[in-house]
Amino acid sequence: MSSSSVKICFNSNCKEVLERQRKGWRRRTGEFADLCDRCATAYEEGKFCETFHLNASGWRCCESCGKQIHCGCIVSFHTFVLLDAGGIECINCARKSFILTPNPAWPPPSLFLPELPDRIKDLSAKNWSPIAGSGPVPWRQAPCLFSTSSQSELQPRMPFEVDIPSGIDRIIASERVSTSSLEKKKIEDLSVKLMNGSLKLDTLEVHENGNSGIKREEQPNSCITVPQQSCFSKNDPSTPNIGLTITSTPSNDSNDQSKVSGTNAKRPTPPPPLGKQFSGHNGVDSSGETHIRNGRPRGDARGRSQLLPRYWPKITDQELQQISGDSNSVITPLFEKMLSASDAGRIGRLVLPKKCAEAYFPPISQPEGLPLKVQDSKGKEWIFQFRFWPNNNSRMYVLEGVTPCIQSMQLQAGDIVTFSRLEPEGKLVMGFRKASTAPPSDQGNETINTYNGVSTHGDANSADPASTWSKVDKSGYIAKEVVRAKSSFRIKRKNGILGSKSKRLKIENEDMIELKLTWEQAQGLLRPPPYHVPSVVVIEGFEFEEYEDAPIVGRPTIFPTDPLGENIQWAQCEDCFKWRKVPADALLSSRWTCSENLWDPERSLCSVPQELTEEQLEDLLPTSNRAASKKMKTAKQDPDSVEALEGLDTLANLAIQEEGEALPSSSQATTRHPRHRPGCTCIVCIQPPSGKGPKHKQTCTCNVCLTVKRRFRTLMLRREKKQSEKEAETARQKQQQLQLPDDDIQIFGDTGNSSPNQKMVATEDPEDDTSRRKSSLSPFKGQIDLNIQPEREEELSPGSDSGSMMRLIQDATERYLRQQRLSSSGGSRNSTGNETRLGVRGGNFSNIIIVDSGQEDVEADHPVALSTNPPAPTSIADR
DNA sequence: GTCTTGCATGGGT
DNA sequence: AACCCATGCAAGA
Numbered sequence A: 001m002s003s004s005s006v007k008i009c010f011n012s013n014c015k016e017v018l019e020r021q022r023k024g025w026r027r028r029t030g031e032f033a034d035l036c037d038r039c040a041t042a043y044e045e046g047k048f049c050e051t052f053h054l055n056a057s058g059w060r061c062c063e064s065c066g067k068q069i070h071c072g073c074i075v076s077f078h079t080f081v082l083l084d085a086g087g088i089e090c091i092n093c094a095r096k097s098f099i100l101t102p103n104p105a106w107p108p109p110s111l112f113l114p115e116l117p118d119r120i121k122d123l124s125a126k127n128w129s130p131i132a133g134s135g136p137v138p139w140r141q142a143p144c145l146f147s148t149s150s151q152s153e154l155q156p157r158m159p160f161e162v163d164i165p166s167g168i169d170r171i172i173a174s175e176r177v178s179t180s181s182l183e184k185k186k187i188e189d190l191s192v193k194l195m196n197g198s199l200k201l202d203t204l205e206v207h208e209n210g211n212s213g214i215k216r217e218e219q220p221n222s223c224i225t226v227p228q229q230s231c232f233s234k235n236d237p238s239t240p241n242i243g244l245t246i247t248s249t250p251s252n253d254s255n256d257q258s259k260v261s262g263t264n265a266k267r268p269t270p271p272p273p274l275g276k277q278f279s280g281h282n283g284v285d286s287s288g289e290t291h292i293r294n295g296r297p298r299g300d301a302r303g304r305s306q307l308l309p310r311y312w313p314k315i316t317d318q319e320l321q322q323i324s325g326d327s328n329s330v331i332t333p334l335f336e337k338m339l340s341a342s343d344a345g346r347i348g349r350l351v352l353p354k355k356c357a358e359a360y361f362p363p364i365s366q367p368e369g370l371p372l373k374v375q376d377s378k379g380k381e382w383i384f385q386f387r388f389w390p391n392n393n394s395r396m397y398v399l400e401g402v403t404p405c406i407q408s409m410q411l412q413a414g415d416i417v418t419f420s421r422l423e424p425e426g427k428l429v430m431g432f433r434k435a436s437t438a439p440p441s442d443q444g445n446e447t448i449n450t451y452n453g454v455s456t457h458g459d460a461n462s463a464d465p466a467s468t469w470s471k472v473d474k475s476g477y478i479a480k481e482v483v484r485a486k487s488s489f490r491i492k493r494k495n496g497i498l499g500s501k502s503k504r505l506k507i508e509n510e511d512m513i514e515l516k517l518t519w520e521q522a523q524g525l526l527r528p529p530p531y532h533v534p535s536v537v538v539i540e541g542f543e544f545e546e547y548e549d550a551p552i553v554g555r556p557t558i559f560p561t562d563p564l565g566e567n568i569q570w571a572q573c574e575d576c577f578k579w580r581k582v583p584a585d586a587l588l589s590s591r592w593t594c595s596e597n598l599w600d601p602e603r604s605l606c607s608v609p610q611e612l613t614e615e616q617l618e619d620l621l622p623t624s625n626r627a628a629s630k631k632m633k634t635a636k637q638d639p640d641s642v643e644a645l646e647g648l649d650t651l652a653n654l655a656i657q658e659e660g661e662a663l664p665s666s667s668q669a670t671t672r673h674p675r676h677r678p679g680c681t682c683i684v685c686i687q688p689p690s691g692k693g694p695k696h697k698q699t700c701t702c703n704v705c706l707t708v709k710r711r712f713r714t715l716m717l718r719r720e721k722k723q724s725e726k727e728a729e730t731a732r733q734k735q736q737q738l739q740l741p742d743d744d745i746q747i748f749g750d751t752g753n754s755s756p757n758q759k760m761v762a763t764e765d766p767e768d769d770t771s772r773r774k775s776s777l778s779p780f781k782g783q784i785d786l787n788i789q790p791e792r793e794e795e796l797s798p799g800s801d802s803g804s805m806m807r808l809i810q811d812a813t814e815r816y817l818r819q820q821r822l823s824s825s826g827g828s829r830n831s832t833g834n835e836t837r838l839g840v841r842g843g844n845f846s847n848i849i850i851v852d853s854g855q856e857d858v859e860a861d862h863p864v865a866l867s868t869n870p871p872a873p874t875s876i877a878d879r
Numbered sequence B: 001g002t003c004t005t006g007c008a009t010g011g012g013t
Numbered sequence C: 001a002a003c004c005c006a007t008g009c010a011a012g013a
Helices: A037-044 A048-052 A091-096 A117-125 A180-194 A251-262 A317-324 A354-360 A403-408 A519-525 A614-620 A623-636 A639-644 A647-658 A703-738 A756-764 A766-777 A804-825
Strands: A022-026 A032-035 A059-061 A068-070 A080-082 A088-090 A160-163 A170-173 A199-206 A212-218 A330-338 A349-352 A370-376 A381-391 A394-400 A416-423 A427-433 A467-472 A478-483 A512-517 A535-539 A542-546 A568-572 A579-583
Touching (some): A037 A048, A080 A091, A330 A354, A349 A354, A370 A403
Antiparallel strands (some): A059 A068, A080 A088, A199 A212, A349 A394, A370 A381
16 A cells, blocks of 8 residues: 555545545554545544445344444454354443453454564554454454464363353353463463354453453363354354455455455465454353453463464365355364374374364363364264373373274375364364375474565465475575475384474475575565665664565566666566566566566567577576576476476575586676665675675776775765764864874874874774784775775785675774774763764775864865765665 | 373474 | 473283
8 A cells, every 4th residue: 555656545435535644444464544534534433334334234233232333344343242142242332241352353464464473473462452453354254263272281171060141051160270370371262262162252351451351151062063153154144254255345345355365266374363362252262261260350361372373274265165065154264283194193193283172172171082073074074082191291182083084085194184163053174185285384394474474486375285494504595395295295103204393394305305595596586675665774873774674575687787877677487487678676576477577568478589589698697597597498398397486486496406506606696685676786786795706906997896985985974074063163172182283184003193092093902903904914005905805814905805895894884983982982072982083095995094183174184085975875785 | 913092202392 | 491292102902
């Protein structure tokens, strides 16, 4: 939304151009819907739905006061609660009856967008607000899914007694457990259990700050077939079945949602039990211990939440459809688990993730557990024994007797079983996903989805069988394991392929491809987030561009300068591998294709020949890419390869193939700072990686050298100007005191005639002394040695490479700053040590730090054409 | 001897 | 350091 220059009201029924935008409801992205005055007013007055959704479906009456509430709409989502017995109650009535918790917020944007744990954390930690709901319905309103699954591991399962207060069987936990840990987790427990289907929420107290106390009763059920009233039952035509028909949500919401999930074949990673979100939904406490006890308000339950991401259901629409069959039942994905060797083995025991078991399965208090009826995707019913073993003061939950089912599904280690709940029946449904078709799962690996928000296929919901990213390894490479899980998991009793999440998930050599993507390559893929204007922060007087959002992954492209000096960009189509010319500032997705070539419609089809000849391409392409291009061609003929060569995978795999080949030469793409836009010509972007690239002479006028010089001059000039402005008077006073001669510009380190500050620096800073010696040793004394590598004294000057230039500048700057600090701490009245000024001199440049103890006029002091470059914000990398 | 069961162990998070 | 959980393994059937 922030991209367009002209903003329109977010309300799809309005679309008025925003002269003044006001915040509306919070969207899934975390942003607020920008509304026009009229809509915002309506929203703030709680009349938004009345105004704009009057004719929409979903209006229901509060069971208590009869007030009409628009349900299933994000705008009013938090103004009502869903009642256990069906129906809804407005928030006011709910408050009166102690059901104060509004419906859960939507999962945080992080679940749908590349996101950061912080945001999750942040969101989950936020207190509830009736209007704080964010974003449209992801796929269904399944409050339980948004709940946490945390539950005290120590709490024993309790027997329950039955109570029948309102026609619904109710069981009150007969045993109260009250430990601090239980207290701490109660809300999250509740939220989890709310979705279990066996608990009826009776009363729930939630304080304004989100702390909650709950009185509730629960009902033990030996099989998870407790009829439960779905909050969006198919029997309630007024309520959209958001689960499978997300497009039926009110228009206002669909805007956003369609962007995120509406068009995805794969569902977004379903919201894990995040945050302590719970509602009056007819959820269930699976254990019945924690929260309800004594009906007292419970403490803050906003602690950690969380099913591990690897258990988040990553079920697809198709899978859901398959599970639900022709029925209109709503499928609530609960969790999934990759089968371990043990799980898939003959023992017939499927270890259940503890939190999942406690959250979604009926409570069991005895190790013997309960028989659990589970329906498979074909509709066949299985009965497993759901039980646990005491284990380290905890429990280990298992489903026993799964062998027939596993076999019937022809599952093996590495495959994924999914557990969902069919509503309104409340049936447990067990689905599966073969490893060969499974979307990236965190089980055993971190997927890129959660790593940097961009899937290897450019689609967070992509079903790549096993593309996984691991962390950057010691060698500075990002290693990627492409798990060719297909039929490759072998069950071994010992040293099995599937061990624990990472180490035990060993993969046969032929099944594993290790990606080595150099850091430079990775950097090259990063782009500033589109439409984001960097904020400029000033650190120690230097301005830096800062982007709030993480860089995104863009398509690797080439940034040559055409003969006319114009910056252009060559991008390669993901599909046909042809290179297309696009504007230098074009931001391309990692899966950019010809069809997206908006700049050259004539070449927006893969069938259109490439503009570049092979020869031109050869010249253009960095060595590595060149080879990559060749590989591409090869890959084209290899369907299997092509399959793997998508987006980042492409580069990644190429990098693999490149292994052993020469590192990029001087012609390679430059190191591009992630904060910088394509085409950026800053020193970082144009400079080859350290140690690479050509040597530079003092007279070199290459881009890099010029930029280095210019940057340095600019840096120093600006600093000087700033200082001189601030401290002119002080400096003048000091000058008078010291009665320094006019030509007091001193070579740094020349202690013979220096100011006290100079002496201080010269004598107290060994590093500076070293630097000084370096300078004097350098054959390019008096000039910046563009090849200097400050960190390598013995390799001073001419021989060192251009990669040191950045360091040189950094070094010089640091030295300068250090000098200033010392100056100020050395008794100067000037807190910033601004009497000390740095200048440059010489025909070209000087690495000799010149100290000016008193001149105000920088230009006069340094007639040597200090750059007058516009003081554009200096990128942090420009130092 | 084989299978089942229940718990213990220990690597990983 | 605590917890989770995959797996080992001993005891019993």
